[in-house]
Amino acid sequence: MKDKSELNSNAILLRKKLGEDIFSPIDVFGLIKGIEDTTLVFYPMSEQISGMCVRIDHKDSLIAINSNSTYGRQRFTASHELYHLNFQPNFKNVVCSKDLEGPKEEEEKNADAFASYFLAPYEALRIFISEALKKDKDSLSINDIVRIEQHFGMSRQATLYRLLNDRYIDPEKVDEYKTNVIQSARKLGFDEKLYYPSPENEQYMTMGAYIVMVEKLKENEIISDGKYKQLLTEAYRADIAYNLKAGEPIYD
Numbered sequence: 001m002k003d004k005s006e007l008n009s010n011a012i013l014l015r016k017k018l019g020e021d022i023f024s025p026i027d028v029f030g031l032i033k034g035i036e037d038t039t040l041v042f043y044p045m046s047e048q049i050s051g052m053c054v055r056i057d058h059k060d061s062l063i064a065i066n067s068n069s070t071y072g073r074q075r076f077t078a079s080h081e082l083y084h085l086n087f088q089p090n091f092k093n094v095v096c097s098k099d100l101e102g103p104k105e106e107e108e109k110n111a112d113a114f115a116s117y118f119l120a121p122y123e124a125l126r127i128f129i130s131e132a133l134k135k136d137k138d139s140l141s142i143n144d145i146v147r148i149e150q151h152f153g154m155s156r157q158a159t160l161y162r163l164l165n166d167r168y169i170d171p172e173k174v175d176e177y178k179t180n181v182i183q184s185a186r187k188l189g190f191d192e193k194l195y196y197p198s199p200e201n202e203q204y205m206t207m208g209a210y211i212v213m214v215e216k217l218k219e220n221e222i223i224s225d226g227k228y229k230q231l232l233t234e235a236y237r238a239d240i241a242y243n244l245k246a247g248e249p250i251y252d
Contacts, residue, residue: 001109004122004165010087011117023124025152028078032063032208038085039210040078041235042067044203047098053081054093060209061085067198067205069098072155074198079115087114100161116162120152128152129168137168142184145169145177150190156181206235 012022018031032040037059045051045066050073054062063081065074077096084091088107097104100112120128128151129135133144140148140163149159160177163169169177182195197203211232218228232241 001106001113004113004117007083007110007114008117008122010083011114012121014082014086014118015121022121023127026119028075028082028119028153029207032078032082035208037061037209038063039206039208041065041207042074042198042202042205044068050096050098051077051081052093052095053084055085055091066098067203070155070195070197072149072153072158072194073098075119075153076115076155076158079118080111082118083111083114100157112161113165116154116158116165119154119158120148120162122166125152125162125166138170140169142177143188146185146188146190150185150194153194155194204236206237210235211237211240 015022015026018034020026020031029040032038039060039062041062041064043064043066045064045068047068049066050069051063051065053064056062063078063085065077067074069077080096084094084107088111094108096108096111104112125148128148129140129144132151133140133147135144145156145159145163148154148163149156152159154162156178160169160174164171164174182192185192185195198205214223214228214231214235217223217231218225223231229241232238238244
């Protein structure tokens with residue numbers, strides 16, 4: 001496995017490339033949608049799978065996220081796939097396991113560590129713990145765990161995985177913090193979105209390069225209106241194909 005400092009450095013480099021600083025929480029899906037030639041798909045998959053990605057050719061790529069996973073885990077998975085596409089030599093395709101604790105191939109371990117550092121770079125986490133939480137290592141409570149995962153947008157599993165590997169918590173504390181996840185966030189007044197899968201109406205969705213490509217084909221009259229609607233509908237975007245309204249527009 002690569003050295004942690006190298007993976008953290010890679011995460012920071014990609015953040016900067018995508019226009020983000022080192023310390024701020026990030027909208028990983030928004031960043032991916034802005035990457036040229038990359039398509040992002042949300043689709044309900046097997047419980048054992050967190051997602052997958054494919055490099056179609058030298059520049060086109062696809063990232064697929066299991067929409068049955070919690071929102072926090074989806075963010076981790078998207079970051080994980082960015083490692084494969086940007087830092088794994090000779091990458092072609094991979095299906096990624098949901099389990100962070102079981103045995104894995106080396107590049108999967110690298111991708112997990114990279115994802116954690118991409119969402120919460122080493123210095124960003126250290127400063128948040130010392131300055132925002134005013135805590136030292138080995139003194140984190142369940143309330144601190146919740147605040148960390150909420151600030152950086154990470155699932156409980158991903159948060160504990162990181163804190164354990166960076167030695168902020170002891171192994172015997174992990175099992176204790178795995179329980180009552182939603183209740184612990186509720187008691188601190190936090191939104192619960194992080195801990196739930198995508199809503200039913202968002203389980204199937206395609207964004208990014210594929211949509212742009214279909215729009216260009218239509219604009220250049222390379223495909224018919226019927227083919228345009230077919231391609232978008234097959235990508236779960238009937239809302240674009242048929243101009244379906246989600247409600248009255250709000251301008252404020």
